[in-house]
Amino acid sequence: MPHSNRAPHDSFLLCRPRSAGPLMWVLAAVAMVLAAELSRSFAIGDREASLIWPPAGLALGLAIAFGPRLLPLLAVVLYGWAVGFRGGDPLPWLLPAVGTALGPWLAVTVLRQLEARLDRPGPVGELLWTYAVGIGLGVLVSSLLGTLGLRLDPEYAQYDFGHAWGVYAISEAFGVLVFTGLAARLGRALADRDLEAALQPESWQLPWFLGLVAVVGLEAFLAGTGSESLARAATFLYFPLLAISAGRARPLFQDLVTAAIAVGLVTTAIARSGAATDGAQLRDLLEVVILVLAFTVMAQVVAAMAELLRRYLASERASARRDDLTGLANERELDDHLTRQAESDHPALLASIDVPAVRKAVDVLGLEPTNEIEEWIADRLVENTPAGAVAARIGRGTYALLDTQDLATSAASLEWLYDAIDGYRYRGGPLPLTLHPTIGMLQLEANQALPASEAQALASLVTQQARERADRRILLRPADPAELAHERATLSRVETIRSALERADGFALFGQRVEPLGDGNEPFYEILVRLRQTDGSLLSPGEFLDVAARFNLVPALDRWVAARALAACAALPGCRLSINLSGASLSDLSLLDYIDQQPGLAGLEPGRVTFEVTETEAIQHPEQATRLLAGLRKRGYKVALDDFGTGLASFEYLKTFPFDYIKIDGSFVRDALNSPADRAVVESVRQVAAVFGARTVAEFVEDAETRSWLAEVGVDFAQGFGIHRPAPLEELLPQPT
Numbered sequence: 001m002p003h004s005n006r007a008p009h010d011s012f013l014l015c016r017p018r019s020a021g022p023l024m025w026v027l028a029a030v031a032m033v034l035a036a037e038l039s040r041s042f043a044i045g046d047r048e049a050s051l052i053w054p055p056a057g058l059a060l061g062l063a064i065a066f067g068p069r070l071l072p073l074l075a076v077v078l079y080g081w082a083v084g085f086r087g088g089d090p091l092p093w094l095l096p097a098v099g100t101a102l103g104p105w106l107a108v109t110v111l112r113q114l115e116a117r118l119d120r121p122g123p124v125g126e127l128l129w130t131y132a133v134g135i136g137l138g139v140l141v142s143s144l145l146g147t148l149g150l151r152l153d154p155e156y157a158q159y160d161f162g163h164a165w166g167v168y169a170i171s172e173a174f175g176v177l178v179f180t181g182l183a184a185r186l187g188r189a190l191a192d193r194d195l196e197a198a199l200q201p202e203s204w205q206l207p208w209f210l211g212l213v214a215v216v217g218l219e220a221f222l223a224g225t226g227s228e229s230l231a232r233a234a235t236f237l238y239f240p241l242l243a244i245s246a247g248r249a250r251p252l253f254q255d256l257v258t259a260a261i262a263v264g265l266v267t268t269a270i271a272r273s274g275a276a277t278d279g280a281q282l283r284d285l286l287e288v289v290i291l292v293l294a295f296t297v298m299a300q301v302v303a304a305m306a307e308l309l310r311r312y313l314a315s316e317r318a319s320a321r322r323d324d325l326t327g328l329a330n331e332r333e334l335d336d337h338l339t340r341q342a343e344s345d346h347p348a349l350l351a352s353i354d355v356p357a358v359r360k361a362v363d364v365l366g367l368e369p370t371n372e373i374e375e376w377i378a379d380r381l382v383e384n385t386p387a388g389a390v391a392a393r394i395g396r397g398t399y400a401l402l403d404t405q406d407l408a409t410s411a412a413s414l415e416w417l418y419d420a421i422d423g424y425r426y427r428g429g430p431l432p433l434t435l436h437p438t439i440g441m442l443q444l445e446a447n448q449a450l451p452a453s454e455a456q457a458l459a460s461l462v463t464q465q466a467r468e469r470a471d472r473r474i475l476l477r478p479a480d481p482a483e484l485a486h487e488r489a490t491l492s493r494v495e496t497i498r499s500a501l502e503r504a505d506g507f508a509l510f511g512q513r514v515e516p517l518g519d520g521n522e523p524f525y526e527i528l529v530r531l532r533q534t535d536g537s538l539l540s541p542g543e544f545l546d547v548a549a550r551f552n553l554v555p556a557l558d559r560w561v562a563a564r565a566l567a568a569c570a571a572l573p574g575c576r577l578s579i580n581l582s583g584a585s586l587s588d589l590s591l592l593d594y595i596d597q598q599p600g601l602a603g604l605e606p607g608r609v610t611f612e613v614t615e616t617e618a619i620q621h622p623e624q625a626t627r628l629l630a631g632l633r634k635r636g637y638k639v640a641l642d643d644f645g646t647g648l649a650s651f652e653y654l655k656t657f658p659f660d661y662i663k664i665d666g667s668f669v670r671d672a673l674n675s676p677a678d679r680a681v682v683e684s685v686r687q688v689a690a691v692f693g694a695r696t697v698a699e700f701v702e703d704a705e706t707r708s709w710l711a712e713v714g715v716d717f718a719q720g721f722g723i724h725r726p727a728p729l730e731e732l733l734p735q736p737t
Helices: 022-042 054-066 068-085 090-117 122-150 161-191 205-224 228-248 251-273 279-320 331-342 356-364 367-383 407-421 452-467 485-501 545-550 554-570 590-596 615-620 622-634 676-691 704-712
Strands: 348-354 390-395 398-403 438-444 474-478 507-516 524-532 577-580 609-614 638-644 661-664 695-698
Touching (some): 022 054, 022 161, 022 251, 054 068, 090 122, 122 161, 122 279, 348 407, 367 398, 367 407, 398 407, 407 438, 452 485, 507 554, 545 554, 554 577, 590 622, 609 622, 661 676
Parallel strands (some): 524 577, 577 609, 609 638
Antiparallel strands (some): 390 398
């Protein structure tokens, strides 16, 4: 999505071509000379035929890094080296030099076409593409021209053309396998001036280098004592080192290590073989070279797979900090930035942006149009977010922006954002909907050290103050403790809740009986919670739940209640309870694991436990709610929808969520005997629930007449003060003997 804010990974190997300045041209020319000279280290026989031809890999790698513009220079430099430095005949070396440019040019052209036509294949795919095209096309062409050129030399004319071409192609292919990645990534790092970061030391490298030195020393010692067979066996110790490096190193470091080890092993093998004129010696030498190159390729593939895994994990970590709907940062990411700001010596601006019409849109328009509105708002927010600032979505119609760099620019950007949203009319649904934002800007001073949750709460308070303004509902206020004295009192209540969550007796569980109205149903108790204060007195939910919700403490409270209610029910066979879950817990799939891991549940019958969610909270998180409720039902628990009927789209959501019980909101039940409309709603809910296989519970039943009427119309359960007043749970459940 355009508002994703995610920076894509740079390619693993097929990088975007960089521009090459004069210094890079000089470095490329020097590199070609060094590569050509290095080929002499791999020479065997009296004609100095090289087993590995490094210029082939260098040319292809630099063509990947900079495009084909450097290739003519490399061809000229190679020709000058061969004729001027090495004293070769001018005519035979002309075609090999041309091939050094033409082969990589064709290969890179095809690779760019593949890259443009196909989806990015990832690190492993890029590596295999490069090798397949670089060898199958680039080496094929360059080695053909090279062989044709060498045939012009009378001393080479005696060799079979096919055999000569094959040897030439294998030599270049080996060069591509060993040096292409190194040339491409080193060139890219130099062009980006990022060499230091690409080769930044890591803690594991010191013991790794010590291991490498130990293996080199062991091999030299065995060779010096005449134990050639043991020395050859010691070379296999390099391969675990290559594997370790491939799994942990950055790509450029791995390229350097791979090339260094491969060059060292091959040159050592050539030196040990001497002139290598004997057929058996040549076969032994080729076996060593092929083995080394095989491990080189394997190491590069392992490195590509390790990079793929690192990217996947990084993507998952990034996704966990992004809002699924808009791609903005989520509350977790915002909290981390606020925590870092609190520990810094920089001031910051935290804005809380509220668009209440979005929450209204859920009931009026439905989910899909509401999501479109939220995506539109997110786009406007991104457009008006200064560089370096963090834009986040906190919930339905609630957003935030944090800037620690240019506070004046941020304040101006938020003014523009207000103008962009205010008065916008969405016409994509059955009814038009006009948006009016409220923005509260909180100025955080340096070293103020406010916890993230408190900073968000203070910003929300400024938003509430802005909402009370008659004209433009945008307000900037400093985080002034004197002005926010009432909020500080609220924060004190937050600490009381946090302390209670840490104690086994911090809250008290109450139960209210849900009574069956017909045969075949068993009564059960809905779990209610009270906050126990330090003096032993109890606070009702209305006195602390809103505060807990503002500071994101409700999920912890849900777990506290669920753990103790499940334990109580597991200890009493036949116990039937209903446990409330908040909207915040609906988006926390780890709650399922938490429930599974509770001790002492061996005797619990899951079918006797129901988890309740409210309709509006489930609607706000449809995908998460569906997955959580499905997970509960899979484990055998029942699920109930509370306060049904309070939203305009109520019946639509019965298709979405798998409910066993539908609790009819008490606003339709309390006065049903005197209101034909309320009676119609109750009866229609019961009928629809029956179609979906769910049982109904009527709330707020306060008299016997209402109870009798509910039984007549087929409602399954009744709950309310006319049935039972809440009491401590230990008084309601029979205690085990």
